[in-house]
Every structure is written in C-alpha cells, then in structure tokens.
Amino acid sequence: MGSIVLRQVEKVFGDVTVIPPIDLEIADGEFAVFVGPSGCGKSTLLRLIAGLEDATAGTISIDGRDATDLAPAKRGLSMVFQSYALYPHMSVRSNIAFPLKMAGLAQADIDAKVKAAAETLNLGDYLDRKPKQLSGGQRQRVAIGRAIVREPSAFLFDEPLSNLDAALRVQMRLEISQLHQKLKTTMVYVTHDQVEAMTMADKIVVLNKGRIEQVGSPLELYRRPANRFVAGFIGSPKMNFVGGAIAAAHGAATIGIRPENLAVSRDAGDWLGTIVVAEHLGSDTFLHIATDAAGTLTIRVSGEVPVHHGDRVFVTPDASALHRFDDKGIAIR
Amino acid sequence: MSTQHSRAAARLLVAPSVVLLFLWMIVPLALTVWFSFERFNLLMPATREWIGLTNYRFFLTDPAFFAAILNTLLIVVGVLAITIVGGILLALLLDRPMFGQGIVRLLVIAPFFVMPTVSALVWKNMFMNPVNGLLAWLQKAVGMAPHDWLATTPLFAVIVIVAWQWLPFATLILLTALQSLDEEQREAAELDGAGAIARFRFIVLPHLSRAITVVILIQTIFLLSVFAEILVTTNGGPGTDSTNIAFLVYAQALLQFDVGGASAGGIVAVVLANIVAFFLMRMIGRTLEG
Amino acid sequence: MARRVTVTQKLGFTALAWGVGMLLFFPILWTVLTSFKTEAEAVASPPSFLFFDWTLENYTEVQHRSNYVRHFLNSVVISLGSTVIGLIIAVPAAWAMAFQPAKRTKDLLMWMLSTKMMPPVGVLVPIYLIFRDLELLDTRLGLTVVLTLIDLPIIVWMLYTYFKEIPGEILEAARMDGAGLWAEIVHVLTPMAVPGIASTLLLNVILAWNEAFWTLNLTAAKAAPLTAFIASYSSPEGLFYAKLSAASTMAIAPILILGWFSQKQLVRGLTFGAVK
Numbered sequence: 043m044g045s046i047v048l049r050q051v052e053k054v055f056g057d058v059t060v061i062p063p064i065d066l067e068i069a070d071g072e073f074a075v076f077v078g079p080s081g082c083g084k085s086t087l088l089r090l091i092a093g094l095e096d097a098t099a100g101t102i103s104i105d106g107r108d109a110t111d112l113a114p115a116k117r118g119l120s121m122v123f124q125s126y127a128l129y130p131h132m133s134v135r136s137n138i139a140f141p142l143k144m145a146g147l148a149q150a151d152i153d154a155k156v157k158a159a160a161e162t163l164n165l166g167d168y169l170d171r172k173p174k175q176l177s178g179g180q181r182q183r184v185a186i187g188r189a190i191v192r193e194p195s196a197f198l199f200d201e202p203l204s205n206l207d208a209a210l211r212v213q214m215r216l217e218i219s220q221l222h223q224k225l226k227t228t229m230v231y232v233t234h235d236q237v238e239a240m241t242m243a244d245k246i247v248v249l250n251k252g253r254i255e256q257v258g259s260p261l262e263l264y265r266r267p268a269n270r271f272v273a274g275f276i277g278s279p280k281m282n283f284v285g286g287a288i289a290a291a292h293g294a295a296t297i298g299i300r301p302e303n304l305a306v307s308r309d310a311g312d313w314l315g316t317i318v319v320a321e322h323l324g325s326d327t328f329l330h331i332a333t334d335a336a337g338t339l340t341i342r343v344s345g346e347v348p349v350h351h352g353d354r355v356f357v358t359p360d361a362s363a364l365h366r367f368d369d370k371g372i373a374i375r
Numbered sequence: 376m377s378t379q380h381s382r383a384a385a386r387l388l389v390a391p392s393v394v395l396l397f398l399w400m401i402v403p404l405a406l407t408v409w410f411s412f413e414r415f416n417l418l419m420p421a422t423r424e425w426i427g428l429t430n431y432r433f434f435l436t437d438p439a440f441f442a443a444i445l446n447t448l449l450i451v452v453g454v455l456a457i458t459i460v461g462g463i464l465l466a467l468l469l470d471r472p473m474f475g476q477g478i479v480r481l482l483v484i485a486p487f488f489v490m491p492t493v494s495a496l497v498w499k500n501m502f503m504n505p506v507n508g509l510l511a512w513l514q515k516a517v518g519m520a521p522h523d524w525l526a527t528t529p530l531f532a533v534i535v536i537v538a539w540q541w542l543p544f545a546t547l548i549l550l551t552a553l554q555s556l557d558e559e560q561r562e563a564a565e566l567d568g569a570g571a572i573a574r575f576r577f578i579v580l581p582h583l584s585r586a587i588t589v590v591i592l593i594q595t596i597f598l599l600s601v602f603a604e605i606l607v608t609t610n611g612g613p614g615t616d617s618t619n620i621a622f623l624v625y626a627q628a629l630l631q632f633d634v635g636g637a638s639a640g641g642i643v644a645v646v647l648a649n650i651v652a653f654f655l656m657r658m659i660g661r662t663l664e665g
Numbered sequence: 666m667a668r669r670v671t672v673t674q675k676l677g678f679t680a681l682a683w684g685v686g687m688l689l690f691f692p693i694l695w696t697v698l699t700s701f702k703t704e705a706e707a708v709a710s711p712p713s714f715l716f717f718d719w720t721l722e723n724y725t726e727v728q729h730r731s732n733y734v735r736h737f738l739n740s741v742v743i744s745l746g747s748t749v750i751g752l753i754i755a756v757p758a759a760w761a762m763a764f765q766p767a768k769r770t771k772d773l774l775m776w777m778l779s780t781k782m783m784p785p786v787g788v789l790v791p792i793y794l795i796f797r798d799l800e801l802l803d804t805r806l807g808l809t810v811v812l813t814l815i816d817l818p819i820i821v822w823m824l825y826t827y828f829k830e831i832p833g834e835i836l837e838a839a840r841m842d843g844a845g846l847w848a849e850i851v852h853v854l855t856p857m858a859v860p861g862i863a864s865t866l867l868l869n870v871i872l873a874w875n876e877a878f879w880t881l882n883l884t885a886a887k888a889a890p891l892t893a894f895i896a897s898y899s900s901p902e903g904l905f906y907a908k909l910s911a912a913s914t915m916a917i918a919p920i921l922i923l924g925w926f927s928q929k930q931l932v933r934g935l936t937f938g939a940v941k
Contacts, residue, residue, distance in 0.1 A: 056768075092837075092841060094840070094841075113840075114837075114840045115840060115841065115842065115843035115844070119841065120841065121837075121841045123837070123838055124834070127832065127834035127835045127837065127838035128835075129835060129838075129839075129852075129853055129856075129857075130835075130857065131856040131857060140839075140844075140852070141841075141842035141843055144842055144844050144848060188842070192842070192843075382765055382767065384765075384846075385761035385762075385764075385767070386767075388757035388758055388760060388761040389758045391758065392754055392755055392758035392777070392817060393758075393773065395814060395817065396777060396780050396814070396817060396818065399780070399814040400780050402791075403787075403788035403791040403795070404783070404787060404788055406788075406791035406794075406795075407788060407790055407791055410790060410791065465685065468678065468681060468682050469682060471678040471682070472674075472678065473678040473679040473682050474676075475679065475683065478686075479682045479683060479686040481925050482686035482687060482689060482690040483686050483689055484924070484925075484928060484931075485690050485925075486690075486692070486693065487924070488871065488875070488917065488920050488923075488924035488925075489693060489875075489917050490875040490877060490891065490892050490916060490917060490920070491875065491877040491892070492877050492893070492895045493696075493895050493913040493916055493917055495899075496895060496896070496898055496899060496913065497692055497695075497696050497910075497913060498692065499899070500906055501692075501695060501699065501906060501910075502692065502695075507708040507710075507906070509695065509712060512711065512712060516711075539689070539692070542689065543689070544935070547928065547931065548935070548936060548940050551932045552940050586936075586940050589936045593935055593936065596781055596782055600784045600786070602785075602877065602878045603878065603881060603892070603896065606881065606899075607896050607899045620784070620786065621784060621786045621878075624789065624790075625786065625789065625882065628789060628790050628793065629793070629882065634790050634794070637789075638790050638791075640786070641784075641786045641788070641790060644784045644787055645784060645787035647784075648782055648783065648787075649782070651782075652779060655782075656779060
C-alpha cells in the first residue's frame, strides 16, 4: 500500500546543496523516523516526499507510482505539522472534515468519518470548539484526526511533539505508536529527539548535513553505529570518546564507550579520577568523573551508589563493548 | 515552500503593483527633469525652448530658495523635536495607572484625525487671530498685548500647528512600544538598584529606540512636504518667511505658471528628499531586520 | 503590573493626564462648540463656553450656501474608491510576497516604501499637465487614480505584515488536504486575512480622506473633496467662524469616529508592522 522509494533525490536552493543525491526505501507499514540535529535536512526531505518542495533531481515513488511531479494533494499522503497548522477560524469538526470536503464526499459520509476519528482520538466532546480553546495535546489530536480521515497511504509527521511539555510528549508518543499499531499504515516521522526515534521507530534514518549517516533499526544503530556521528547522536547520556594513546592501544584513532559500559570501583581499576558531579536519579546514578588518563567521562550506574562529589574512584571500561573508529570517524569492525 | 509553478504565479501577482508604481515614479519624474531644462511658461507656450541649466542657475541663486530650504528643515526638525520629546513624556504619563485611561487616549489621539486644512483654519482664525483669537483673548486677560502669530512668527505658528497634528501620532506609537516593555526587565533593574532616572535612561529609552526610529522616519516623509497648513494660514508669507520647498514649487508652477522653474525646484526637492531618505532607509532597514 | 500605587498617586496622574488630554483636544472641542453659536457669539469677547443660545442654523446654512453634501460625497467616493482599487491591486502582490518570498522581496518592499519618500512637488508639474491634457483636472476619477498610486505602497506594506502572520504551514496543510489554489484562497486564506484587510481599508480611508496636497492642487469647485472645500474658507468673507466650525465639524466627525475605532491598527499600519 504505502511504500516510499527515493532514487537519487537531490535538493539545491540557489548555490546551497541542502540534500546531496539520496537513495532511501521505506517499506509499506513501516514506522520510519528521520532524526538529526537542526539544519540536517530532515524536514526538507519530508517536504520533498510531501510535494511541498520540488526535488531538484531524482525520482520519488509512492505506492509503486512515480510521484515526483504530482501535486501534494494527489500523492495520497497526510501530514501533521509542527505547529499543528489547524485552521483557526474553523471548529474542530470542520477542521477534521476539511480534507473530506475538498475530496467532494457526501455530507453523510463526512459526518460518519469525522465521528469515527473523533472517537478514536477522544475528541468527541470538543467537536464544536475552535482550536484556540484547546490545549496543546488536544490540538495535536485534532491535527492527527485531520490526517487519519483521509485514509492516506502514508502519514508524514514534522516534529509534531516539539511544542508540547515533557509529560504530554511521553503520552502523545505512546498514542502515536498505538495508532500505528492499529492502522498499520506507513508513517514517516521527523524529530531531533533521539529518544523519540529510539522509542517509536521500526527504522531510523540518521541525517547529518543532508547526508544519510546510517539507516537501521533502533538497536542496530545503538549496538553497531557506523560512525562517530551516529554513535554520539544515538543513546543518552552520550557515548564517551577517548583518543590518544588509549585509543591507539586498541588500534583506533578514537574509541567510544557508552556510559553503561563503564564500571566504578573505590579500590582498583584502569583509570583513576575525581567525581565532578554525581546525579542521583534513584533508578540510576550518573557520574561525571574527571579521570587523569582519559579525560572527563560520563558513567551510568544502576540504582543508588554511595559516592559524592570529590571522591577519588577508579573507572574500568568493559573491553567487549568498545566501539573503535578510524581517523575519519568510520567504525572499525 | 515553493515550487516552480508557484514562483511563476507569484511574479505575476506582484507585477501590477510594481509596474504601476514604477510608471508613477519614473514617467512624471522624467518629465520633470525634461521640463527643468526648458523655458516653459504656461502663459507663453510659444516661447518654449531648451535652455540647459538656466532654470537651475536661476533657482539656486534665488534668495527665496535658500529661505525655503532653511524653512523646510526648520519645520522638520522643529516638529520632530516637539513631537518626540512631548510624545515620550505623554506616553510615560499615559502608561501610569489612572482613572479613565481609555478616554484620555481618545482625547490625545484625536488631533491626528483632523484634516490639515481644518486644523490650519481653526488655529489661524479661532486661536491665532490677533483680534478674535482665543490666544489673543488669553493674553489680553492677563494684561499682555496680543501676539500676531501669523504676521510676526509665521514659521513658528506653522510648526505649532503641524506639531499639534503629529504629537498624537508620536504619543500613540511610543505608548504602544512602552506597553510592550517587559515588566520583569523593569523589576530586575529596580532590584539591581537603578533609580527612576537610571531605569528610564538604560531600560526604557533603549527599548523605545526602535519606535522612535519609526516615528522619525514616518514623520519626516510627511513633514518634508508640509503644504496645506502653509497654503491656508500664511500663504508662504510674509515675504518668504514661511515658504518651504513644497510651497515654493507650487507657487512657481501654479501661481506664476513657470513650468521650467518649478520643475527645477521639484528636482531639487527630490534630491534633498533623497539625501534625507538615504539615511532614513538605512535606519529603518536595520530596524526592520530585527 | 503588581506594583501597588496609592490612591493619591493615581488621582494625581488622573488629573494631570486629563488636563493634558483636554488641552490637546480643546481645539476640536472649541470648533464643535463654535459651530452651534451665532456668528456674533463666535467672536464675542470674553468668549462664551457653554452658556450661549445653541443653534443649528450654521449647519443648514453651510449646506444651503455651498452644497456641502456634494463635497462630502466627493470625499467618500475618492477615499473609498482609491482604497478599494488599491486593495484589489495590492492583495495579490502582498499575498505573493508574504507566501512566496523570493530573494528580492525585501528589496522590492523597501523600494515601494522609498517611492513614498518622493516629494509630491517633484512630480506636481507633469501630473498637472498630463491631467490637464487628459481632462482629468477637477474630476473624481483623476483624484482617485492619484490617491490609489500614492497609497499603494502603504497598502502593500500593511497587507504584507498582516499576511506574514498567517503561518505558511496552514496553507501547506490545506494543500496537503487537497485544496486547490481557489479553495485555499476561499476557505483558508480569506477568512484568516479578512481582519488585516479590514484594518488596511480603514486606515487608508482615513489617510485618503485627509490627504491635502493633491486634493488641493488637482481639484476646483466640481470634484473638490472636503479638504479643498474647507480651504476655500481661508479667503476672508467677514464673520464666518461659526459656519467654518460647522463645516469643519462635519468634515472631521466621521473620520474621527472611524479613527477612534482603529487606534490599534493605526499604530501597526503606519509603522509598517515595526511597532505592534
């Protein structure tokens, strides 16, 4: 139904190449997340798929059909925008009904579909309100409602949760994941938040400066990052990088160790250091330790540990979990 | 957010405005330049001929011209000074808590909506007239000799009238800007030990700078071309005491029918305005960027 | 505004502000009062403020002697006509510049603004001669055309700043939802743009109503709007203060009321959106 295939797609604004030629395949029913720092081209890539921007070169096929020159509305896609882009002068009902009205459906059909969408999204009580009178989470639901009534072959989400507070973000994340499981429709989701990418995606596409750094499942990227950029971007707290003699001893320009792969001991270990900050979260403890040999490292320890700022401790990396990178930042396997 | 198609459509939609404004600017201006090199009097159309720079020489050596430039600048500077200082003071006052603030606002901005000819006539006859004017009556009431505004201080009288019309504008804009000042900033400054004057100097005034820039720009556009107020009150006189460039060109063209001379004056006015505009546009360009 | 202010302070500010407000408003108030006096009372010394024989005869007299209604209608036709034509030309331009900005859009806007900098005397002579040759002098049509052109930059700018506030994402959402250009304009853009267009209309009617360079130079008896008609009172004709006041009151009343309603938009409009 909703496969999306990009072949050598390129976008140039004036003399600036925003996206160098890219190849990408998103399978039908897949939840694909484009993730990367701001300005990496992830939103542009989404807008190319949506048809809101022309591709400078290359072809975009949707559902097996060449859609490169199709108008946005003809591509059978729905989009949820960062600002939700609700029509402020229309009620929630009219907002959700708008795409159906544009498609020329009979009023009875429109009513039935709007009702069904409102039930799915718990919006039944708000149908006659204006967007202004809704909370951020409710607006988000209306935007999703407007997207699902069209029964598109794929959904596009452009950083839909970035305007919500932290608690609501976690809840909406769950709701979107559930929606995907229920509808089984292809979803393409853009975010700068790697946690959203890790928790929601079937397939993550990591972008940096317009280029695709790596494509894979969340755990693939976590376990086997292709390069330093992906290694540093995926995972929280960030991976520690150590260069110099220590890395050379492992035959690499840089080695990376995730915070959970470092052990702390008061008595013995590889690197001696001083605790700069200890963050006690209850379930975990994050230690920032300035080591004498390997610079400042972040360490994650499960549960509570009785250490304090200023303590001298030893840090030992788990040798089996090292990531090695060459002088160009490419992973050595 | 653009595609080839929509960009082409956009150019088409902008075209009428651009073409009309271009024609409105270029065609008459070119004609003015052309006329300014001619001997061209509407009363003697037969004598029309090319005379090069004579009109300019004539115009630029005319003492009335220098008086007019000086008067033009005095009007701009005088009115700007009164309206900006007065506007800041009024805005600060109106920003205070008081009863009936909305009504006071209406009273203060009202003069801006009075058409120039009406305000000029009302001031001329009912206030500044040395016999029947209210100001003369006030002076007599306190035992002074009535002042003949339009005969003895005509330019000052014009400045007063124009300033009365523009003070509301400056006040309204500065008040709007003042009300957008973040209250927390003021409180932070107060906690930092800044007194009322220091707060005004270092917090309020910088915040108002953008609004002040805008007021200067807009008012200058209009003040360079003050016309109706002069026509109705003093007719440029006595002599050339209250003639500005706009009025001088009008008099040359439509009273003396000297198209050539008036055109030369018009070009001089355009050059003058461009010099002023050059600095102003840079100012507002920067302001609008932010 | 959590600042506590004593009642005394508040009363002080109130008195001062009302004093200044009345002082600035006084010329208008005085004009209105004078319009209800007889000519003799209008120049009486000491002047009478409220206790005079109120009369309406000046109003009927003004209409009777000079066909006031015609000049009033001239003002209405010219100011409304020039604004509406200006809007018809400017709406597409502002729309395109706000939603399809090109590299030169900013320059184009600044250029339009700069045309306002040109002093009208720079083009007075040729415009006067062209109008004379086309027999447009002293016609409503001629004046409407001129006011349309001098107001066009302000109209474009105002609309542009209003349109800029409509998020582009909403129009893109409409496009994704299957709306064609026409549906986009009718169902989405227009409902959101109407308040801005209305403000622009209001402010430009006010500006055109009070325009007093071209109206004075390009009209005579026939097409003269109120600005030019009132100016004809400057020629001395004996005792005329009361009638002048009546004519003035009628000329400024409608626009004063419109203006009071449009305070907010006025600031925005006249500062090209730089101050809101």
